[in-house]
Amino acid sequence: MSGLDTIPPVLLARLGKPDSRAIDGYVADGGYASWKNVLAGAKSGEWTPAKLTDMVKASGLRGRGGAGFPCGLKWTFVPTKEKRGEKPVYLLCNADESEPGTFKDRLLIEQDPHQILEGMMLASFALDVKHAYIYIRGEMVHGAEYLNAAIAEAHAKGFLGTDILGSGVDLTITVHRGAGAYICGEETALIESLEGKRGHPRIKPPFPAVSGVWGCPTVVNNVETLCCVKHIVDRGADWFKGVGRNEKNTGPKLYAVSGHVEKPGVYEAPIGIPWEQLLAMAGGVRGGRKLKAVIPGGSSAPMLTAAEIAGIPMDFDGIAAAKSMFGSAAIIVMDETTDIPKAVTNIAKFYAHESCGQCTPCREGTPWLLKMLRRIVNGEGKKTDLDLLLQISNQMGNGMTICVFADAAIAPVISGITKFRGEFEAYIEKSTKPGFETAASSDITAAIADRTAAGMHS
Ligand SMILES: Cc1cc2nc3c(=O)[nH]c(=O)nc-3n(C[C@H](O)[C@H](O)[C@H](O)COP(=O)(O)O)c2cc1C
Ligand code: SF4
Numbered sequence: 001m002s003g004l005d006t007i008p009p010v011l012l013a014r015l016g017k018p019d020s021r022a023i024d025g026y027v028a029d030g031g032y033a034s035w036k037n038v039l040a041g042a043k044s045g046e047w048t049p050a051k052l053t054d055m056v057k058a059s060g061l062r063g064r065g066g067a068g069f070p071c072g073l074k075w076t077f078v079p080t081k082e083k084r085g086e087k088p089v090y091l092l093c094n095a096d097e098s099e100p101g102t103f104k105d106r107l108l109i110e111q112d113p114h115q116i117l118e119g120m121m122l123a124s125f126a127l128d129v130k131h132a133y134i135y136i137r138g139e140m141v142h143g144a145e146y147l148n149a150a151i152a153e154a155h156a157k158g159f160l161g162t163d164i165l166g167s168g169v170d171l172t173i174t175v176h177r178g179a180g181a182y183i184c185g186e187e188t189a190l191i192e193s194l195e196g197k198r199g200h201p202r203i204k205p206p207f208p209a210v211s212g213v214w215g216c217p218t219v220v221n222n223v224e225t226l227c228c229v230k231h232i233v234d235r236g237a238d239w240f241k242g243v244g245r246n247e248k249n250t251g252p253k254l255y256a257v258s259g260h261v262e263k264p265g266v267y268e269a270p271i272g273i274p275w276e277q278l279l280a281m282a283g284g285v286r287g288g289r290k291l292k293a294v295i296p297g298g299s300s301a302p303m304l305t306a307a308e309i310a311g312i313p314m315d316f317d318g319i320a321a322a323k324s325m326f327g328s329a330a331i332i333v334m335d336e337t338t339d340i341p342k343a344v345t346n347i348a349k350f351y352a353h354e355s356c357g358q359c360t361p362c363r364e365g366t367p368w369l370l371k372m373l374r375r376i377v378n379g380e381g382k383k384t385d386l387d388l389l390l391q392i393s394n395q396m397g398n399g400m401t402i403c404v405f406a407d408a409a410i411a412p413v414i415s416g417i418t419k420f421r422g423e424f425e426a427y428i429e430k431s432t433k434p435g436f437e438t439a440a441s442s443d444i445t446a447a448i449a450d451r452t453a454a455g456m457h458s
Helices: 023-028 033-044 049-059 071-076 104-111 113-127 141-156 187-194 223-235 237-241 275-281 316-321 340-354 360-377 385-396 405-419 421-429 439-453
Strands: 089-095 129-136 172-177 218-222 244-246 252-259 265-270 291-295 330-335
Touching: 023 113, 023 141, 033 113, 033 223, 049 071, 049 113, 049 223, 049 237, 071 113, 071 218, 071 223, 089 113, 089 187, 089 223, 104 113, 104 141, 104 223, 104 252, 113 129, 113 141, 113 172, 113 218, 113 223, 129 141, 129 187, 141 172, 187 218, 218 223, 223 237, 223 252, 252 275, 265 275, 340 360, 340 405, 340 421, 360 385, 360 405, 360 421, 385 405, 385 421, 405 421
Parallel strands: 089 129, 089 218, 129 172, 252 330
Antiparallel strands: 252 265, 291 330
């Protein structure tokens, strides 16, 4: 493996080119060559869906949307033609990117939409998809416009439509705009939303690959994952496998680095580069200050202290070994001046706002966590609050709910309190109003204590 040597940008290669969104520039840079090649090979029998799927499997590509599930393997879960009968297969490109700290897909959408379309075309061929959708976060108004313009250009050039370039292959791509709900990024909520319903996650199984949109086999893939597919077909599985730390962490990767660094932004590097190298790419901790903590995979990942992240390979298994989550590789850097209780409260506000409300532990738990955290940072905390916060968090997560949103919501609370307990205690001790309690806050605490003592989870 060429491993971790710095590589020229792949996913971001076209970034900053004049009019990088236009199809002519994309084609001049070699774009759609793989699509044309696969279409031509489809006719001659040189390219088959199985061959393309095997290539993606061999590359070791793991999904870039958060869970890191092997992409090619997920594709093989779609039932064969014999089993699915007349049911069509759908491909959904997940462009809902809404997790605090995550902004890598937006760059791909706004700078190089044809790269995404070509990835979708190739994935559609592998999966026998005739209609693919891009589900884009409502706030990304420009992104939706650029994608629609790119689709129109691709149609005009004959890369989409029916009997594309005489290959016998048909494909339509449609952009579907969400309305700005974080939960719609969760694949089954996304499917519900696409069907025109509220974005409520579904119980799994059945998994979307078997029964997804309109009850048909559906593959949901992240924007960056689909872009990787395009480059795997361009350059081969061995090339992709040769970039990265090891066989389980392969390919180029986008890291969205934000917070207290000199140069926040999206950085491309071989997956698995050591933490220090990534931090250096982002200019180091701002103002030469000391590092305090890092959230390595979007707000849902447990935070790591400076000591815990030292030397860690920035990939799925490296971060998991450090007992956190690589997620979407949204790296939030916090320097020594960071007020952890306030940071945790801020994240808790997001989750309390975004719960879809289907499961009681999540619907009730997220606002209760927020209320208690607010009470602490407002100088009204009680000594028992921290253990109560941990107790409630533990009762919200670990499979108590339909989706993992609740687990995401409690991760910053548990890791924040566990690793920086002294800071929370300091807030509680230096309460400006000793003994102060609003009727409301004492009622809340008492109610939670009663209900948890009774073994209730809500
Ligand atoms: C609450 C929640 C929000 C999510 N948001 C996104 C998102 O915005 N974009 C994304 O690609 N995946 C998101 N995911 C992960 C998707 O459910 C799914 O795993 C992913 O789109 C699969 O694509 P991949 O295999 O290419 O990673 C989210 C998951 C959860 C639980
Ligand atoms: S865990 Fe939360 S977001 Fe997920 S389905 Fe239940 S209520 Fe909705």
